[in-house]
Amino acid sequence: MLRIGIVLYPGFQLLNLAITSVFEFANITARERLYEFVLLSESGGPTLASSGLEVITRPFDGQTFDTVLVVGDNDVMPATPALTDFLRASASTARRVGATCTGTFNLAQAGLLDDKRVTTHWMHVAKFRREYPRVKLEDDRIFVIDGSIWTSAGATACIDLALALIEKDQGIDLARLVAKKLVVYHRRAGGQSQFSAMLDMEPRSDRIQKALTYAKRNLNTELSVGELASAANLSPRQFSRAFREEIGQTPAKAVEHLRTEAARLMLESGRHPIGTIAKDTGFGDPERMRRAFLRMYGLPPQVIRRERRIAPDALLKT
Structure with a gap:
């Protein structure tokens, strides 16, 4: 003991x-x-x-x-x-x-x-x-x-x-x-961020909030600055300046954070192939997703998936 x-x-x-x-x-x-x-x-x-x-x-x-x-x-x-x-x-x-x-x-x-x-x-x-x-x-x-x-x-x-x-x-x-x-997730990886990407973005204006909401709903698309600016009813130049002032990072970096968080949730909650997850969250290919995971969590997707594997049903009968 x-x-x-x-x-x-x-x-x-x-x-x-x-x-x-x-x-x-x-x-x-x-x-x-x-x-x-x-x-x-x-x-x-x-x-x-x-x-x-x-x-x-x-x-x-x-x-x-x-x-x-x-x-x-x-x-x-x-x-x-x-x-x-x-x-x-x-x-x-x-x-x-x-x-x-x-x-x-x-x-x-x-x-x-x-x-x-x-x-x-x-x-x-x-x-x-x-x-x-x-x-x-x-x-x-x-x-x-x-x-x-x-x-x-x-x-x-x-x-x-x-x-x-x-x-x-x-x-x-x-x-x-x-x-x-x-009734908690099997422990979060130590390298995981303390923050939720969406919660950590606190826009002051409704326009930037609309752009973030649009991005979260359309992660599988390109999500160019022009597309996000259109969702916010701003010109690309106005949007980029306002976004950085309110969020403290570029639109591209914010979108990467949203994609990475969405991909992590898919890894933890299902058995989708990593290539499918990369495609569905807008990364396009697994290598690009792997680099984003290393930047945000300090671990590659394969390691996070391994740590979240669901125990066999036989082990749950206690």
Whole structure:
């Protein structure tokens, strides 16, 4: 049985505790106690979350764990000396040390991340880079693994991190079954963007919004600047200037992002040949789609498909 120490402190973000459900369902699915997770805090006892709910914790008392994870909060509160000491000690005794959301700041404050690749919540990237320039922050990743250091982005990315831990420990089949029972995708690839392409585009004007909506509905066509400008009732020159001002990127780059996201969803939800997906999403050929995937997700389509394969029906009967 592997012991997981989950470190909390006053003001922690409650959503981070979703990781406990992932380990709980690993035990339920395997029908044996693969994991014991222990909620820890500096003094033990009730620990208040940012939402006002209290969680009962055990104190730091010299316990050792296979894995230690420190959770994040809403305001990037500095770690106390006791928390920093505990994380440093854990780095020398635990097989893995990690963080969810802004918990990455606590690991950095403890001096555990210099020259390491990590991620954190996208809202706090600038602050992290200012304070910890020696850390290799990958600011648009769901989770990052660098040796014994595991870190995830904000909010629900902690679930992806926990599923990745289970996959590493117990194998991909169990991780898939746990994800299915939790009614989530089998974990998103660590290299996947923290953002949805469409959600990340927030036009101020109805005209640019119309162009984006038109693009999303017609991804299998060429989608030239002239075509998008016509949908927005603007000249190509006016459209290109307005689009870049409002979206912060060229129409061509925005269309590539929409195509890539649509292709990824097709990869995850079906068994279409990659060539068919490339054609239906407007890439035209698999190589062009592969290059776009590498730019956006850091992984080629084949790898993303392999990580999303549906488990055989026999494995689902638990």
